[in-house]
Amino acid sequence: MARLVSHGKFLLDGAQKFYLRGVSYGPFAPNSRGERYPEPDRAAADFALMKKLGANVIRLYVPPPPWMVEEAQKAGLRMMLGIPWPFHMAFLDSADMMREIRDAIRKTVLETRQFGxxxxxxxxxxxxxxxxxxxHGPRAVSNFLAELRDLGKQIDPGALFTYSNYPSAEYLDLSFLDFISFNVYLHREEDFRRYLTHLMGQTGELPLVLSETGMDTIREGDQHQAELLAWQCRAAFELGLSGFIVFAFTDEWHTGGxxxxDWAFGLTRRDRSPKLAFDAIGKVFGENLPPPLTTAPKASVVVAAYNAAATLGECLASIRELNYPDYETIVVDDGSTDSTSEIANQVGVRTIRVEHNGLAAARNTGVEAASGEVIAFIDADARADRDWLYHLIETITRRDAAAASGPNFAPDPHSARAAAMAAAPGLPREVRAGDxxxxxxxxxxxxxxKAALLKVGGFDPMxxxxxxxxxxxxxxxxxxxxLAYAPGAVVIHERRATLAAYLRQQRGYGTGEGLLYRKYPLRTADGNGMYAGPSWIGSLFGGARVYYGEFGRGLFQTVYSAGNSYAELPLTIQWIGLSLIFLILGAANRLLGVLGAGGVALSMLAAAGSAASAPIPREHSGPLARIYLWIVNLIGPALRGLARERVKWRFEPAEAGADPNGPVELHDQIEFRTSAGAALIDSATLLVAIRDALVRRGLAVAETDGFQSYDLQVVVPPMIRVPINALRTDAGIAVLWRTRAAPQHALVAAAVMFVLLAAGFSLGAGIVGMVFAALAVGLLAITRARRIPAIINACAPEVAGALGISVGKRQEDET
Incomplete structure (x- = not known):
């Protein structure tokens, strides 16, 4: 038996995962020695019964005498040792009480560290x-608990420290602990699973242990207790928790003198005769954990790899050790120029080599080759936890979901630079929409x-x-x-090793966000970003709010976002670009130069603030890591934004033969016709094909949500809109469009121009330059809008060919 360690989302005993299978014990009426535990013979018999149950941990609420720890050692049991102090009092208002609490921590750890x-x-x-x-305020309480943890670590650095929280104070920051413990009493399975899933997400990279749960048999009966604890125990381990502790081992309980x-929460009665719940819990404790799946559909693990020779070997080694009964592994080599294919072949997995067409196309190739009902995807520079596939598929099957995704964590950093890159902004992650x-x-x-993938047409090769x-x-x-959240499905994802590699990654993400804008130009600012990155167009006052409930007695007091904050604004490419323009114009107007310098200074301060508050392991949180992270925060978001805006503002060339600068037709129309005797084409199918063709040429095209007057709408920032409508005719479907200014955007643009012109009279040539710049942007939008009819006309033959129909100029109906 070795000391437990906390690593990633799990507890480890050596190299193996350790699941706490526990029961709470005591406190009891004082024994003949004045100790709040039974006599030694009684305790030894209890420990033997716990071993029969399958328990490996005893949770105590008061420190044990040495003989009791020795008896636990003989029985092969570990102890989760509670240190009592007046939790129910305003302890931070009393210096004496705080000193007594510190003394209690110090005394307990000093007396028991010998038991290792x-x-x-x-x-x-x-x-x-x-x-x-x-x-007291959550920050003050968290800081005091962190002080207690540090005090214990100074005495016994190898020990693990936790704190048992509960839903009514869920919002406490406990990230300094080795693992998080929660006491949760929920008796409906749906609520129980949803709340534990929520907690798994809230605890981040730390393991989560359910440190108390149970049921009173006086009021609920033995049968109900047994049923409840059986599904609760199984659910906790299926979700990926690191421990499950039942309150309590026995009905015998003495507290408050x-x-x-009047309560009977024990798995055994006062005479230690087992209740029905004893065998129910014992059955789960005796299984391999996590519990075996009731259904295990065949799975295919697809790894899309491009020049991944440096990391692919470790990725495939982790996949080979997965705890899942039926799966295959497929590596799609996306035209690599290194030894990616050779490494995959040496491992013995199925390898498909294709021309380099990009990530989405490579994943589609894997989907086509997959024989599994469920297809899992992992990057070639990531390593899967042993139970990764288990948790993904358990979540999909239990929730009847189309898809599931879990967290990805950085590997343990070995340098200040690695620690900084692990905390860099804009890294990939799943985005939650609820618990x-x-x-x-x-x-x-x-x-x-696979059925859901085929239903929506797979990944978009764009x-x-x-x-x-x-x-x-x-x-x-x-x-x-x-889309379900599977918090126990963990992968360790390598972060970029150098600043240059990180910036290339962010540039790629920015390009992806620009392409997303083309397909979804009217999504909200929050939803438009990849991985839901914060938008600078947010509420004026951001931050977080805690739901306390009436009189501070809410049962689930959690943290809610108060909306976006302008704190990210100085790091955007728009802010930085405008600040640099002001600096240049400062040669003509001193005030503009001051504004530009102030803008740059605010950008540097915002980056410094983000770097200072980023979570970095203490052993690497020195000045070097913070300076490196400051540089990353200053450059990364701006470069990503620049790449995004370049894609958003760029049109692809129209087909040959079309004049993109030809005369603008404010009202134009095309008719798509089917051949004689053929079935009429569905307008929805036609509109989807038109939208896809326009998006591939660089236009941003929005679909109607059913409340709009258009079927499709081309969006040309900042103020041009081109609605497209389909109209059924005798011969087929007519597609009509017109170019117009968006009224609300035009009004905003006019207001801005008015303010700038007014300011120009008082501030001089610098502001006049800004006015001309604004006019240039407007002219650019108009010029871009002039090209849209030619692009639509160029797309029409392609769409018609793909759908097997003809296309021509619509003839107006004679009336």
Whole structure:
């Protein structure tokens, strides 16, 4: 038995995962020695019964005497050792009380550190009352708990430290702990699973242990207790929790100076005779964990790889060790110029080599070759946890979902630079839409049913570097499919090793976001970004709010976003670009130069603030890592934004033979006709084909949501809109469009121009230059809009050919 360690989302005993299978024990009426535990013979018999149950951890609420720890050692049990102090009092208002609490932590760790591996963890507190947290403030309480943890670590650096929280103070920041413990009593399975899924997401990279749950048999009966604990225990481990502790081992319980006789939460009665729940829990504790799946459809793991020789070997090695009964592995070599294919062939997995057409096309090739009902995707520079595929497919089958995605974490950093890159902005991640639902899958860690993939047409090959996972997520969402969150499905994803590699990644992400804009130009600012990056167009006052409930007694007091903040604005390419323009114009107007310098300074300060607040491991959080992260925060978002705007503003050339600068037809129309005797083409199919063709040529095209007067609409920033409508005719379908200014955007542009002109009279030539710049932007939009009719006409033959119909100029009906 070795000391437990916390690594990633799990607890480890050596190289193996360790699942806490626990029961709480005591406190009891004082024994003959004045100890709040039974006599030694009784305790030894209890420990033997716990081993029969399959338990490996005892949760204690008061420190044990040495003989009791030795008895636990003999029985092969570890202890999660609680350290009592007045959690129910306003302890931060009393310097004496705070000193006594520190002394209690110091004394307990000093007296028990000799038992080493028998101490699974120290619990430095239990359920500080929510009204006390509200009174002191969550930051003050978190800081004090962090101080207690540090005090314990100074005495016993190898020990694990936790704190048992509860839903009414969920918002406490406990990220400094080795693992998070929660006491949760929920008796409906749907609520229980959803809330634990939520907690798994909230705890981030830290393991989560359910440190208390149970049922009173006096009121609910033995049978109900057994049924409840059986599905709760199984659910906790299926979701990926690292431990499950039942309250309590026995009905015997003494607290507050009195014997408790009105509650009976034990798995055994006072005489230690087992209840029905004893065998129910024992059955789950005795299984291999996580519990075996009731259904395990065949899965295909697809790895799209391009020049991935440096990392592919470790990726495939992790896939080979997956805890899943029926799966295949397919590597799609996307035209690599290194030894990617050779490495895959040496491992013995199926390898498909194709021309280099980009990420989405490579994934589609894997989908076509896959024989599994569920297809999982992992990047070639990622390593899967042993239970990664288990948790993805368990979530999909249980939720009847089309897809599931889990978190990806950086490997342990070995240098200040690696730590900074792990905390860099704009990294890939899943985006949650609720406790157990997702708004966006993350391509490096996702699984999708093959039926759902085929239903929506697979990945869009337009996305060659990034954005294909977000586009697929939005299309699945539009088809009313469920995207489920699988927090136990963990992959370790390598971060970019150098600044240059990181900037190339961000440029690729920016290009992907620009392509997403083409397909979804009217999505909200929050939803338009890849991985839901923050938008600078947000609410004036951002941050987070805590739901306390009336009188501070809300049962689930969690953190809610108050909306976007302008804190990200100085890091955008728009802000930085405008600040640099002001600096240049400062040669003509000193005030503009001051504004430009101030803008650049704010950008540097915003980057410094982000770098200072980023979570970096303490051993690497020195000045070097913070300076490196400051540079990354300053350059990365701006470069990503520049790449995004370049794609958004760029048109692809029209087909040969079309004059993109020809005369503008404000009202134009094309008619698509079917051959004689053929079935009439569906207008929805036609519009989808037109939209796809226009998007491939660089236009941003929005679909109607059913409340708009258009079927499609081409969006030309900042103020030009081209609505497209389909009209059924005798011969086929007529497609009509017209170019117009968007009224609200035109009004905003006019207001801005008026303000700039007014300011120009008082500030001089610098502002006049800005006015001309604004006019240039408007002229650019008009010039771009003039090209749209030619592009639509160029797309028409392509669309007609793909659908097997003819196309021609619509003849007006004679009336």
């Amino acid at each position: 591996e028998t101490i699974a963890a120290y619990s430095i507190g239990n359920e500080i009352r929510s009204d006390i947290v509200r009174w 009195a014997e408790i006789t 157990d639902r997702l708004a966006q899958l993350c391509g490096c860690n996702m699984a999708i049913t 996305f060659t570097n990034a954005g294909d996972d977000v586009d697929l997520s939005w299309r699945l969402e539009a088809s009313t499919e469920t």
